[in-house]
Amino acid sequence: MAARQAPTLAASDGITRSAAPDAETAPGPLAIRGMTIAYGEKPAVFSVDMSITPGSMTAIIGPNGAGKSTLLKAALGIVPALSGTVTVFGRPIGEMGRRIAYVPQRASVDWDFPARVQDVVAMGLYRELGLLGWMRPRDRERVRDCLERVHMAAFAGRQIGQLSGGQQQRVFLARALAQDADLYLLDEPFAGVDAATEAAIIGVLTALRDAGRTIVCVHHDLSTVSAYFDHVFMINVSRIAEGPVATTFTAANLQATYGGRLLAAQIRDLGLGDVPRPDAPCPAPLRS
Amino acid sequence: MSAEFVQLSLVPLLIGTLAAMACAVPGNFLVLRRQALMGDAISHVVLPGIVAAFLITGRVSTWPMMLGAAGAAVVAVVIIELIRRIGRVEPGAAMGVTFTAMFAGGVLLLEQSDTSAVHLDVEHALYGNLESLVWLAADGWASLGDRAALADLPPELLRMGMAAALVLALTALFWRPLKIATFDEGFARSQGIPVRLLGFGLVVVAAIAAVAAFDAVGSIIVIAMFICPPAAARLMTNSLERQLGWSMVFAALAAILGYVLAGYGPGWIGSPHAVSASGMIATISGLILALACLFGPARSRLSAPSEP
Numbered sequence: 001m002a003a004r005q006a007p008t009l010a011a012s013d014g015i016t017r018s019a020a021p022d023a024e025t026a027p028g029p030l031a032i033r034g035m036t037i038a039y040g041e042k043p044a045v046f047s048v049d050m051s052i053t054p055g056s057m058t059a060i061i062g063p064n065g066a067g068k069s070t071l072l073k074a075a076l077g078i079v080p081a082l083s084g085t086v087t088v089f090g091r092p093i094g095e096m097g098r099r100i101a102y103v104p105q106r107a108s109v110d111w112d113f114p115a116r117v118q119d120v121v122a123m124g125l126y127r128e129l130g131l132l133g134w135m136r137p138r139d140r141e142r143v144r145d146c147l148e149r150v151h152m153a154a155f156a157g158r159q160i161g162q163l164s165g166g167q168q169q170r171v172f173l174a175r176a177l178a179q180d181a182d183l184y185l186l187d188e189p190f191a192g193v194d195a196a197t198e199a200a201i202i203g204v205l206t207a208l209r210d211a212g213r214t215i216v217c218v219h220h221d222l223s224t225v226s227a228y229f230d231h232v233f234m235i236n237v238s239r240i241a242e243g244p245v246a247t248t249f250t251a252a253n254l255q256a257t258y259g260g261r262l263l264a265a266q267i268r269d270l271g272l273g274d275v276p277r278p279d280a281p282c283p284a285p286l287r288s
Numbered sequence: 289m290s291a292e293f294v295q296l297s298l299v300p301l302l303i304g305t306l307a308a309m310a311c312a313v314p315g316n317f318l319v320l321r322r323q324a325l326m327g328d329a330i331s332h333v334v335l336p337g338i339v340a341a342f343l344i345t346g347r348v349s350t351w352p353m354m355l356g357a358a359g360a361a362v363v364a365v366v367i368i369e370l371i372r373r374i375g376r377v378e379p380g381a382a383m384g385v386t387f388t389a390m391f392a393g394g395v396l397l398l399e400q401s402d403t404s405a406v407h408l409d410v411e412h413a414l415y416g417n418l419e420s421l422v423w424l425a426a427d428g429w430a431s432l433g434d435r436a437a438l439a440d441l442p443p444e445l446l447r448m449g450m451a452a453a454l455v456l457a458l459t460a461l462f463w464r465p466l467k468i469a470t471f472d473e474g475f476a477r478s479q480g481i482p483v484r485l486l487g488f489g490l491v492v493v494a495a496i497a498a499v500a501a502f503d504a505v506g507s508i509i510v511i512a513m514f515i516c517p518p519a520a521a522r523l524m525t526n527s528l529e530r531q532l533g534w535s536m537v538f539a540a541l542a543a544i545l546g547y548v549l550a551g552y553g554p555g556w557i558g559s560p561h562a563v564s565a566s567g568m569i570a571t572i573s574g575l576i577l578a579l580a581c582l583f584g585p586a587r588s589r590l591s592a593p594s595e596p
Contacts, residue, residue: 076477077477078477097478102478104472104474104475108472108474109471110471113470114525114526114527114528114531114586115467115527115528119527123467123468123471123472123475126464126465126481127479130464131461131462131464159586161526
């Protein structure tokens with residue numbers, strides 16, 4: 001893992017080092033400091049720090065209502081945060097929009113909208129084309145290429161409402177690919193999709209990661225975390241843990257994140273060993 | 289016949305068509321954003337503003353009317369907020385009562401004022417006065433090249449033409465971000481599109497169309513122009529660009545057919561009286577929507593399978 005990340009780190013900081021010459025280390029693709037978000041009186045996300053490793057593929061996991069999607073949306077400025085700062089490759093996020101691709105939850109839009117598959121993918125070119133730029137032949141080619149990467153080229157002219165849920169999700173991913181970003185933020189890309197789509201999506205994301213891009217997914221299926229991701233960010237309103245899957249995705253951290261909602265048997269099924277007893281103050285290393 | 293047509297029917301037909309098209313264009317986005325009744329709300333709220341502008345300036349002219357309408361809209365927003373905060377009433381009720389109360393205030397104001405010198409009274413404010421927008425100086429098609437006759441064209445035509453051109457130009461300029469923000473607000477924000485500002489701009493454009501169409505169809509029937517052509521157009525195609533085209537065709541069709549049927553239709557069945565042109569335009573709009581519901585090629589999309 002570390003061997004693969006080293007060259008991508010060098011590749012991805014070429015631009016950012018000149019943008020922030022005083023940074024001591026290469027600035028991460030996404031860094032959040034002290035973010036608090038509230039709907040009404042109750043905080044949905046409280047004082048969260050996040051530091052995404054360059055060239056990594058990170059799962060944001062936590063129980064329902066833990067603030068996973070909210071954190072992502074607030075980082076992008078889609079929902080307002082009470083406090084906190086967000087930097088992308090060391091710069092304020094407002095300046096770095098071009099390098100971020102965002103895939104919202106599939107259920108967040110009305111798929112009855114009058115658009116064809118290729119129209120939705122072309123929306124990913126908005127920052128390049130601007131208000132009035134025409135779609136050139138090579139832009140159409142790029143749309144087609146992005147659809148091919150998610151195996152949806154045959155559906156380019158189809159109305160989006162006529163697609164299955166998995167196909168719709170792949171169209172959203174194709175739109176993100178059209179942005180040709182360095183940081184991909186995806187909100188539950190595997191929610192309610194068929195097995196073929198799940199395989200197609202993970203294939204595309206892994207290829208992006210191997211090409212040096214950084215992937216962050218809000219994820220809900222604990223059984224696939226180890227197989228799909230190399231890093232994990234565990235949240236339940238506050239940050240619980242963050243780091244490589246191998247060292248962070250542990251029974252103790254899962255228990256801390258999900259509390260009583262995750263049964264000991266479920267954790268055992270993940271192959272993470274036994275759950276620490278609730279009265280034990282710390283996980284194994286400090287047990288006397 | 290042709291002299292009479294140019295004198296009596298050409299200008300109302302043009303104004304009706306331009307009004308219908310100017311309302312249909314923003315109507316496409318209002319319908320897709322599930323804000324279709326926004327057009328209705330706008331047309332109700334602006335009435336007292338238009339009347340007040342008339343009372344102050346003493347004539348029906350473009351800028352005072354637009355300013356009056358804008359002022360009324362601001363007053364409406366303030367009243368809605370006050371009712372919500374002080375009365376702790378749910379927003380829908382606060383809006384409903386504000387729109388209706390302001391509209392009623394406009395009607396009362398209009399009734400009390402002396403408007404005999406111009407065509408502005410309660411009936412015309414509600415139903416429009418398309419039939420009275422005649423071009424008396426014309427004596428045939430040749431008048432279109434006659435400078436003296438052109439100077440006598442009803443000013444409403446130029447006003448409506450400019451409003452329609454403005455609506456079309458703004459829609460063309462902001463087409464791409466409007467389309468993205470209407471489909472996927474979260475993605476639009478991530479692309480740096482000012483979603484709220486764009487939504488506000490859409491309402492302003494709809495208000496411009498509504499105020500300009502006030503002459504032609506009055507402030508009640510304008511709602512049919514906002515909703516029917518776009519809703520029917522949605523049933524004809526699955527592409528937003530084509531939907532816009534269809535909505536403009538339907539708008540023009542409803543205006544022309546409606547005007548002609550209102551003027552000549554009763555004669556064909558032996559009645560000596562013409563019927564309200566704006567009423568007939570709205571009726572035809574509804575009929576077009578009904579036909580699109582029955583026969584539109586894109587109407588079955590909701591029954592499409594959602595899972596493989």
